[in-house]
Amino acid sequence: MSRIGKKPVELPSGVSASVSGQTIEVKGPKGTRTFTATDDVTIAVEDNAVAVTPRGKSKRARQQWGMSRTMVDNLVQGVTEGFKKELEINGVGYRAAMQGNVLKLNLGYSHEVNFTVPDGITVTAPKQNQIVVEGADQQLVGQVAANIREWRPPEPYKGKGIKYADEYIFRKEGKRK
Incomplete structure (x- = not known):
């Protein structure tokens, strides 16, 4: 039952x-x-x-x-109410900005990453290191957030990259001399 x-x-x-x-x-x-x-x-x-x-x-x-x-x-x-996913960007020089329907990401690559936002989804960047994905379709909101996070997933040594706001990054200790 x-x-x-x-x-x-x-x-x-x-x-x-x-x-x-x-x-x-x-x-x-x-x-x-x-x-x-x-x-x-x-x-x-x-x-x-x-x-x-x-x-x-x-x-x-x-x-x-x-x-x-x-x-x-x-x-x-x-x-x-709609659904909402918040992403945080950590790293020196890493930032996000919205320009029309395109999310522009500086993630340490030699070029700027342009992510086109699909219909039915609203993406905002209230701060340079914060991205908010909102929409009525739970699956599409989660998929767009995962696609953005995929450009630079967080790494365990310094925590640099894009992570969900409620995500915990298990930190590792580096090499010792």
């Missing part, structure tokens, strides 16, 4: 959901998001809440039950 799947997803005021077949569409102040569930679950909108129920007793149906409920909850959270 899925503990997560049993709870219905409450729809806050200003958010509407409609189901057609296995596809649910959620509309809110930050846009419209859709999710197509597998045939193992049933999605129903009732009493200003979305309920997800399994269609059988199989292991796959029980797995999809909790996952589908979480995906619907993420849709509702995305169209109301």
